[in-house]
Amino acid sequence: MIVRLFYLTFLILLFYSPFSETTAQINSYKYKNLITFCSQKLLKNIDQIPDNEYPIRTKGLGEWEFTDPSGWTSGFFPGCLWLSYKLLPDSNILKAALKFTERLKDQQFNKNTHDIGFMMMCSFGNGFKLMTKPEYKEIILESAKSLAARFNKKIGCIQSWNGEFQVIIDNMMNLELLFWAAKNSGDKKFYDIAVSHAYTTIKNHLRPDGSTFHVVVYDTSTGEVIKKRTAQGLSDSSAWARGQAWGIYGFTMCYRKTDDTLFLNTAVKIAEYFINHLPADRVPFWDLNLPEDSNRKFKDASAAAIALSALLELRNYISNKNKCDKVIDDILSSLINNYLSINTNSSGLLLHCAYNVNSSNPYDWDASTVWGDYYFLESLIRYKEAFIRIDDKKK
Numbered sequence: 001m002i003v004r005l006f007y008l009t010f011l012i013l014l015f016y017s018p019f020s021e022t023t024a025q026i027n028s029y030k031y032k033n034l035i036t037f038c039s040q041k042l043l044k045n046i047d048q049i050p051d052n053e054y055p056i057r058t059k060g061l062g063e064w065e066f067t068d069p070s071g072w073t074s075g076f077f078p079g080c081l082w083l084s085y086k087l088l089p090d091s092n093i094l095k096a097a098l099k100f101t102e103r104l105k106d107q108q109f110n111k112n113t114h115d116i117g118f119m120m121m122c123s124f125g126n127g128f129k130l131m132t133k134p135e136y137k138e139i140i141l142e143s144a145k146s147l148a149a150r151f152n153k154k155i156g157c158i159q160s161w162n163g164e165f166q167v168i169i170d171n172m173m174n175l176e177l178l179f180w181a182a183k184n185s186g187d188k189k190f191y192d193i194a195v196s197h198a199y200t201t202i203k204n205h206l207r208p209d210g211s212t213f214h215v216v217v218y219d220t221s222t223g224e225v226i227k228k229r230t231a232q233g234l235s236d237s238s239a240w241a242r243g244q245a246w247g248i249y250g251f252t253m254c255y256r257k258t259d260d261t262l263f264l265n266t267a268v269k270i271a272e273y274f275i276n277h278l279p280a281d282r283v284p285f286w287d288l289n290l291p292e293d294s295n296r297k298f299k300d301a302s303a304a305a306i307a308l309s310a311l312l313e314l315r316n317y318i319s320n321k322n323k324c325d326k327v328i329d330d331i332l333s334s335l336i337n338n339y340l341s342i343n344t345n346s347s348g349l350l351l352h353c354a355y356n357v358n359s360s361n362p363y364d365w366d367a368s369t370v371w372g373d374y375y376f377l378e379s380l381i382r383y384k385e386a387f388i389r390i391d392d393k394k395k
Contacts, residue, residue: 117174172250
């Protein structure tokens with residue numbers, strides 16, 4: 001009964017206190033309503049998740065489907081819990097964050113995936129920031145060793161998918177694990193691997209117009225590029241929206257860690273392409289080059305959330321903040337007004353995310369995704385730091 005009353009009250013507040021204004025005008029009261037909604041949704045999810053399983057994406061507007069701890073998305077749900085706890089401390093959220101994080105402990109030795117960065121930094125990394133547990137530090141450092149084991153010196157990159165040596169733009173996101181390890185262990189090899197991977201990605205993934213290839217395949221004997229292609233985009237020559245967002249985020253993070261302006265300029269260039277190819281509601285279709293007459297016009301709100309979080313950091317490093325802030329305003333307002341899962345049965349926070357439109361499973365075309373929720377929550381934290389001063393004594 002209490003939960004039902006909360007949702008009714010929240011919906012009244014939301015509909016009669018619209019978020020359609022610009023970001024800087026969203027006051028602390030409206031912001032608190034939003035983060036309370038997110039916290040309550042996560043609390044509702046906790047008991048629906050089977051032991052030792054982790055959300056990946058919903059069945060349309062329904063409940064989560066799950067993966068085991070070795071799945072690439074396993075770190076995002078505990079990450080959501082940690083971020084939610086930072087936004088709005090709650091003892092039940094903290095208890096769940098600790099539980100879901102601890103269950104990933106064995107993944108520190110997983111050398112079969114490049115996504116160990118996602119898996120361990122979202123979970124143990126966020127946990128360490130908030131709790132400073134010494135055992136978390138050791139787990140993260142061991143995870144970095146596992147990721148570093150996938151580095152090929154001749155190619156200059158970390159292998160993404162197994163089999164032939166493939167590198168995907170998503171892999172930029174996992175470099176933060178290596179930068180963290182370099183700082184916290186004093187071992188420069190982690191830093192060198194991360195920088196090498198980033199430089200090689202600029203060389204081979206970035207097109208002159210600022211768009212990015214999804215996949216680059218290398219010859220391990222020569223280090224040369226064999227082919228450039230897509231796996232989840234419209235075509236080999238198109239710009240897959242989520243990949244473009246990964247690029248903005250990854251190179252912005254690399255600039256933060258290195259002060260190398262090449263990384264900053266790359267992030268800006270990728271961001272400009274992303275922004276210039278957004279539709280009217282500022283949330284991209286799953287591919288930025290999707291034709292107007294396409295019969296597969298699915299949105300990817302998760303790409304918008306990733307880009308939003310990245311832009312909220314990128315704005316700190318550029319001189320023309322006003323232009324960046326306008327895009328931030330537009331994306332955030334659109335996500336809140338049009339994509340938030342209010343009054344739906346979706347277990348996720350954001351609706352209309354595209355996991356993989358090239359899949360034969362329609363749930364992969366249009367659903368909530370756990371990574372979309374994670375980067376939306378991270379965006380709310382970064383947005384608060386940039387624009388809002390919360391006064392807990394006032395509405």
